Amino acid sequence: MASTVFLAGASGAVGSRLIPFLTAAGYRVHGTTRERTKADRLRALGAEPVIVDVYDAPALREAVATARPDIVVHQLTDLPAGMKTDDMAAALARNSRLREIGTANLVEAARLAGARRLVAQSIAFVYAPGPLPHDEADPIDPGQRGVLSLESQVLDGPIDGVVLRFGRLFGPGTGFDAPNPSSPVHVDAAAHAALLAIAKGSGAYNIAEETGEVSAARARRDLGWKADVRLRD
Numbered sequence: 001m002a003s004t005v006f007l008a009g010a011s012g013a014v015g016s017r018l019i020p021f022l023t024a025a026g027y028r029v030h031g032t033t034r035e036r037t038k039a040d041r042l043r044a045l046g047a048e049p050v051i052v053d054v055y056d057a058p059a060l061r062e063a064v065a066t067a068r069p070d071i072v073v074h075q076l077t078d079l080p081a082g083m084k085t086d087d088m089a090a091a092l093a094r095n096s097r098l099r100e101i102g103t104a105n106l107v108e109a110a111r112l113a114g115a116r117r118l119v120a121q122s123i124a125f126v127y128a129p130g131p132l133p134h135d136e137a138d139p140i141d142p143g144q145r146g147v148l149s150l151e152s153q154v155l156d157g158p159i160d161g162v163v164l165r166f167g168r169l170f171g172p173g174t175g176f177d178a179p180n181p182s183s184p185v186h187v188d189a190a191a192h193a194a195l196l197a198i199a200k201g202s203g204a205y206n207i208a209e210e211t212g213e214v215s216a217a218r219a220r221r222d223l224g225w226k227a228d229v230r231l232r233d
Helices: 011-025 036-045 058-069 086-114 144-153 188-199 217-225
Strands: 004-008 030-031 046-049 071-075 116-121 160-166 169-172 185-186 203-207
Touching: 004 011, 004 058, 004 086, 004 217, 011 030, 011 036, 011 188, 030 036, 030 058, 036 046, 046 058, 058 086, 058 169, 071 086, 071 188, 086 144, 144 160, 144 203, 160 188, 160 217, 169 188, 185 188, 188 203, 188 217, 203 217
Parallel strands: 004 030, 004 071, 030 046, 071 116, 116 160, 160 203, 169 185
Antiparallel strands: none
């Protein structure tokens, strides 16, 4: 019997690239979006659309309970593609709130539904200043409240959790066609890391090409992750 994945943030840049990896691996996917207009696209990708707002905790608990997932994958963000906005400070504040409150609601919904594993998106470019390249044992900048909250809730919570610290995304849906010189990661390689983390690994992993800022050695060793993975569109 195929395992079920509840993919929060399925219509986002990473989520929409993750669905084909999941379905090809034999998983049943329930994918969330806040917008009904995106339901048909999720269905076309192979996911069962779930229209729910992560801030509506009762509705989220009901949605996760209905899906009865073995695994919950957290790919929720609240940032514009390409980080293009007239008010980036407000966008970053919304994203930080999502990491704190949205993550709390999702973790609780996953716990109540009996999910056995939670894989969540974090970022690899917020380490506190120190010797390079950073590995996963290095401290996160203490000013990154949202990131610290998300990681603590996932790694210290009631469910077996894995955090994937993505580098600077590029590729389809990200708003960036070319890699950033500092710790880039193609969106497909990031999505594939989430697929790998469903079945193995523990703790936090840097998921980025090695340009001197962070080391992805642990992800290569534990997950078998490779930076050159691409979907065949």
